[in-house]
Each structure stands twice: as structure tokens, then as C-alpha cells.
Amino acid sequence: MRRIVLAVAFLAAFAPPVLAQQSSIAVTDAWARATPPGAKTGAAYVTVTNKGTETDKLLSVSTPVAGMAQLHTTINDNGVMKMRPVKSIDVKPGKPLTLKPGGYHLMLMDLKQPLKQGDTFPITLTFAKAGEIHTEVKVQKVGAMGDMGSMQDMPGMNMK
Amino acid sequence: MSKSRNLLIGLVAFLILVGGLVYLSSAWLSGQDEPSLPQVAIGGPFALKASDGRTVTDQTYRDKWQIIYFGYTLCPDACPTALNDIAGALEKLGPEAAKVQPIFITIDPARDTPKIMGEYVKAFDPRIIGLTGSPAAIATAAREYHVYYAKVADKDAPDGYLMDHSSVIYVMRPGDGRFVATFTHDTSSDQMAERLKKLIGTS
Numbered sequence: 617m618r619r620i621v622l623a624v625a626f627l628a629a630f631a632p633p634v635l636a637q638q639s640s641i642a643v644t645d646a647w648a649r650a651t652p653p654g655a656k657t658g659a660a661y662v663t664v665t666n667k668g669t670e671t672d673k674l675l676s677v678s679t680p681v682a683g684m685a686q687l688h689t690t691i692n693d694n695g696v697m698k699m700r701p702v703k704s705i706d707v708k709p710g711k712p713l714t715l716k717p718g719g720y721h722l723m724l725m726d727l728k729q730p731l732k733q734g735d736t737f738p739i740t741l742t743f744a745k746a747g748e749i750h751t752e753v754k755v756q757k758v759g760a761m762g763d764m765g766s767m768q769d770m771p772g773m774n775m776k
Numbered sequence: 777m778s779k780s781r782n783l784l785i786g787l788v789a790f791l792i793l794v795g796g797l798v799y800l801s802s803a804w805l806s807g808q809d810e811p812s813l814p815q816v817a818i819g820g821p822f823a824l825k826a827s828d829g830r831t832v833t834d835q836t837y838r839d840k841w842q843i844i845y846f847g848y849t850l851c852p853d854a855c856p857t858a859l860n861d862i863a864g865a866l867e868k869l870g871p872e873a874a875k876v877q878p879i880f881i882t883i884d885p886a887r888d889t890p891k892i893m894g895e896y897v898k899a900f901d902p903r904i905i906g907l908t909g910s911p912a913a914i915a916t917a918a919r920e921y922h923v924y925y926a927k928v929a930d931k932d933a934p935d936g937y938l939m940d941h942s943s944v945i946y947v948m949r950p951g952d953g954r955f956v957a958t959f960t961h962d963t964s965s966d967q968m969a970e971r972l973k974k975l976i977g978t979s
Contacts, residue, residue: 649856652849652899654892656934659852684932690853692961696924697847697854697943701932717857718961724852725934758899759860 640668641707641746645714645763646753648724650733658682658731660722660739660753661715661763666707673704673744674713679753681737683726690718699723707743717761731755818955819844819948820920824881824907827894832879832907834920834953840877841976842948843959846923848884848939849896856900857961858945863901864965865972875950875976878904883925883941885914887934921946947975 641664648660660679666672677685687705691698705720707713715721722739724731731737735755742748754763823833843862847855859880866873880897882888885908888896893906908914918925925941945959945968956975959968 649852650899651852652896654895655849655852657850657852659856686932688853692943693940695942695944695960696940697851697961698928698940699851699853699938700928701930717853721853725932759856759863761857761860 639746639749640670640709641666641672641743641749643741643749643751646739646751647760647763648731648737648753648755649717649760650755650758651727651730652758653730655730656725656727658724658727659688659717660724661717662722662739662741662751662753663715663763664707664713664741666709666711666713668745669709670745671709672707672746674707674741675704675744676742677722677739678742679724679737679739681728681731682724683728685725685739686723687720688723689720692718704744733757818921818946819953822913822917822920824909824913824917825890826905826907827890827897829890832905837877837879838950838953840875840950841972842946842953843876843878843972844881844921844946844948845878845943846881846883846918846921846925846941847943848882848941849888849892850884850934851939851941854943854961858943859897859900859904861959861961861963861965861968862904862945865968866901866903868965868969869972872973872976873903876972880904880906881914881917882906882908883914883918883923884939885909885911947972949975 644663644665646660646662648658651658664674674687677687679685687702688699689702691700705713733755736752738750739753740748740750819834821834823831826832845858845862847858862878866876866878869876882893888908890908893908897904897906923942925939927937928940929936930938943961946955947957948954949956957971
């Protein structure tokens with residue numbers, strides 16, 4: 617009995633740590649639009665790259681700045697804009713998934729405070745295979761159409 | 777039952793209209809200098825509230841090119857894109873922008889109060905006016921502009937619903953306030969500014 621316990625302890629100690637595996641999923645260029653005062657919803661966008669060989673799935677999103685966050689898509693159905701929750705988004709190898717206005721987005725609902733241009737906030741994306749990936753989202757101007765991060769990082773921009 | 781039937785009829789009417797608009801716009805864009813005005817009656821009497829409490833009607837800005845767009849403020853993806861393009865077009869128009877009046881009308885009057893509308897549009901460009909009103913007043917305005925909108929239940933969304941809404945941006949000319957052009961979400965601010973410049977120049 618004691619041997620078994622020891623053996624288990626031994627195995628546990630030397631088992632390859634699952635979390636340390638190199639993730640094949642990379643999340644970059646996370647940005648959100650600033651929200652007008654009083655707005656209860658916002659949208660964030662990311663680029664997801666799959667460097668592995670198998671398709672992964674983006675399953676969910678969470679962030680402390682919103683009471684509820686979901687994967688959403690905007691469908692343009694003959695000129696009628698329809699926003700719908702989606703269960704998951706496939707991330708195929710070698711084909712970056714870029715979330716952008718007018719399509720897939722991370723819908724932030726019940727915002728605890730407005731998203732202010734220049735701020736950053738943490739976000740956690742959960743993938744079927746890669747598990748949880750954390751990243752920081754940069755808040756751009758209210759109607760921004762893409763990640764302007766490189767411009768914000770220019771020296772002198774934060775000097776005033 | 778009859779509600780969903782009404783919605784269906786509305787949707788079909790809307791689709792026919794959009795088809796017509798797309799046809800007309802493409803006919804114009806194909807380079808006719810003297811386009812015949814469309815025979816589709818778009819626009820008509822409405823009376824809504826601005827954020828400062830004023831009543832704004834279809835007559836209020838008859839001296840300007842009115843850009844009319846329907847949406848709602850809890851729409852974080854589609855509506856900001858359209859409003860941002862409109863704001864961008866104003867910027868590109870420079871002083872000519874004084875001849876243009878963008879108007880954003882909510883199709884979610886239950887939540888979009890005059891104050892919320894005012895703050896929302898100001899975040900894009902203070903020259904945009906946000907209008908709301910009673911559900912009946914909004915329904916009238918939407919009908920005049922052949923705008924389809926409907927609540928869609930979504931238990932996770934704020935108050936349990938999202939809004940579907942048609943996303944055409946209408947341009948009405950000064951004077952008689954007649955409908956002369958449409959933009960969509962795919963129209964860039966450059967294209968909007970270009971088209972508005974042409975329209976203003978030939979008036």
C-alpha cells in the first residue's frame with residue numbers, strides 16, 4: 617500500500633506539467649472601442665493565430681470589466697444588421713482569425729465602467745485545446761476600425 | 777401570430793425596397809450625370825426629441841443635406857462603424873460639412889433616452905444629432921424611411937434582448953428634403969465625403 621502511494625507521488629512529481637506545453641495558439645492585437653458615457657455594452661477584437669496542425673476552437677471570453685462577455689457575430693442579412701451570440705469560432709492552422717467590426721466580436725455586456733481611450737484591461741479567452749489565454753486589450757477611440765496600438769506606443773504620446 | 781405576420785410583411789417590403797435602392801444606386805454610379813430621381817417615396821413627416829429637449833421634425837433641417845441613420849446605442853459593433861464613417865466624412869468635407877446635418881434615430885426608444893442619445897452621438901462627432909421619442913413616434917419615423925427593426929430575445933443581453941435593424945444610411949437633399957442617395961456599412965468615410973461633395977457641388 618505504502619509503495620503504491622509512493623509510486624503515485626513519484627509519478628505525480630515527475631509527470632510532464634500539462635500547462636507548460638508550448639501553446640500553438642497566439643492571441644495578438646487585442647483592442648476595443650471606447651464606449652460613450654453611460655453605454656452598457658462594448659466590443660473587443662483580437663487576432664488569433666494557430667501555429668499548430670489541428671483546428672482549435674475559441675469557446676468563450678471573460679473579463680473583469682464586464683458583467684458578461686460573449687462571442688458574438690454581426691450578420692448583414694440583406695441590409696438588416698443582426699447581432700447574434702455564437703457558440704464557438706474555429707481557429708484553423710495557418711489562417712489567422714481576425715475579429716473586426718462587422719463580423720465576429722467579443723461582446724462585452726453590463727460594463728462596470730465606460731472603456732476609456734488609452735486604457736487597457738485584461739481579457740481571458742478559452743480555447744478547446746489551448747485552454748485559457750490571457751491578454752491585455754487596448755482601448756482605441758470610440759469608432760475605431762482596427763488596432764492602432766503601434767501609434768499609441770509612439771514615444772511622446774503619453775507625455776502631456 | 778399576427779405580430780410575426782406583420783413582421784414578415786415588413787421584412788418582405790423592406791427587402792423589396794433595398795433591392796430597388798441597390799438597383800437605383802448602381803444605375804447612378806454607372807455614370808449617368810443626370811440621374812432621374814427615384815420614384816420610391818422615402819422619408820416623410822416625423823417629430824422626435826433631441827437631447828436638449830427640442831422637438832426635431834423632418835422640416836427642422838430642410839436647409840441642409842440630411843444624413844439619416846437608424847440604430848441604437850447598445851449596439852457596439854455595427855452602429856459605431858456607421859457613425860464613425862459619418863463622422864469621418866464630416867471631417868473630410870471640411871467647411872462644406874456645415875451644409876450637412878447627420879441625424880441618428882434610435883429604434884430602441886425604451887432604453888435610448890434623449891440624454892443617452894445625446895452623449896452617444898457626441899462621442900463620435902458633436903455635429904451629429906441623436907433623436908428618440910415615444911415607441912409610436914419612432915415607429916412612424918421608421919416606417920417613413922422603410923426601416924425594419926425588431927427585438928430579438930437573448931437572455932444574456934442587457935434587458936434580455938438585442939435589436940435587429942436595417943442599416944441603410946439615407947441622404948436627403950435640402951429644400952424639398954427628397955431622398956437622393958444611400959450609403960451602407962460598406963461605404964467608407966472617403967466614399968461618403970466624395971459623394972456628398974459631388975451632391976453639394978451640383979446643387
